Amino acid sequence: MNVQIVWEQYKTVQDSFPNLVLTFEGNKYFIRGELHFIAQFMEVPTEEAFLIELELPITYPHSLPIVRELEERIPDGFHKFIDGTLCLGAPLAMKITFSNDPTLLGFINKLIIPYLYSFSYYKRNNREFPYGELSHNAKGLLEYYMELFQVCSLDKVLHILYHLSIKKIRGHLPCPCGNDLRTRNCHGTMLLGLYEHQDTFEFKKDFTYCLQYIKGELN
Ligand SMILES: [Zn+2]
Numbered sequence: 001m002n003v004q005i006v007w008e009q010y011k012t013v014q015d016s017f018p019n020l021v022l023t024f025e026g027n028k029y030f031i032r033g034e035l036h037f038i039a040q041f042m043e044v045p046t047e048e049a050f051l052i053e054l055e056l057p058i059t060y061p062h063s064l065p066i067v068r069e070l071e072e073r074i075p076d077g078f079h080k081f082i083d084g085t086l087c088l089g090a091p092l093a094m095k096i097t098f099s100n101d102p103t104l105l106g107f108i109n110k111l112i113i114p115y116l117y118s119f120s121y122y123k124r125n126n127r128e129f130p131y132g133e134l135s136h137n138a139k140g141l142l143e144y145y146m147e148l149f150q151v152c153s154l155d156k157v158l159h160i161l162y163h164l165s166i167k168k169i170r171g172h173l174p175c176p177c178g179n180d181l182r183t184r185n186c187h188g189t190m191l192l193g194l195y196e197h198q199d200t201f202e203f204k205k206d207f208t209y210c211l212q213y214i215k216g217e218l219n
C-alpha cells in the first residue's frame with residue numbers, strides 16, 4: 001500500500017466529511033466516524049448520518065475498502081455479508097464504478113452513500129428501492145452479469161464467465177454468448193475491456209460461485 005496516496009486521498013475526504021477520522025491500527029488503516037449526507041426523499045431534502053468504518057486492505061487501491069455500519073441500524077436481511085460487512089454491489093460493478101474515480105472520496109460518494117441512501121429510502125418508503133432491487137449474493141451476481149452481458153439466460157452467463165475465466169476470448173472464434181457471430185463482431189471488445197477491472201482468477205471465482213448456486217437451485 002502506498003501510504004502517501006492514502007493520506008493524500010484522506011485529505012480530500014476530510015474536506016467533505018470532517019467527522020471521518022483516519023487511524024492506523026494493527027498494521028491497517030481505518031477511516032471511521034459519522035458520515036453525513038443530504039438525501040432527497042419525495043423531493044424533500046433530508047439529512048442522514050451513519051456511523052461507519054472503512055477498512056483499507058493492504059492492497060488498496062487495487063482492492064477496495066471493506067465497509068461496516070457501526071450502530072447495527074442496517075439489519076442482516078439487507079445487503080450485508082455474514083461477517084457483518086456491507087454488500088455495496090457486485091464486485092465487478094464496484095470495480096468499474098471505482099475506476100471512474102479511484103479515490104477514497106470517490107468510493108464514499110459513488111458506493112457508500114448510494115448504498116446508505118438506498119437503505120434509508122427502503123426504510124421510509126415501504127421497502128421500495130430507489131434504483132430497483134438487486135438480489136443478494138449469487139443470485140444478484142447472476143442478475144448483474146446478465147444485464148452486463150445483455151443475455152437472457154443463466155446458461156449464457158455461465159458460458160461467458162467460463163470463457164473469461166480461462167481467458168478464451170478470441171476475435172475469430174464464435175462468440176461465447178451463443179450468437180452465430182464471431183466474437184469480434186459481438187461481445188469481443190466489451191469482454192476484453194473487463195480484464196482492466198478483473199482478472200481470470202476473479203472471473204473463475206464468480207463462475208464457480210454462480211455455478212454452485214444454479215446447481216443448488218436445481219436440487
Ligand atoms: Zn448484496
Ligand SMILES: [Zn+2]
Nearest residue numbers: 175177186187
Ligand atoms: Zn456475443
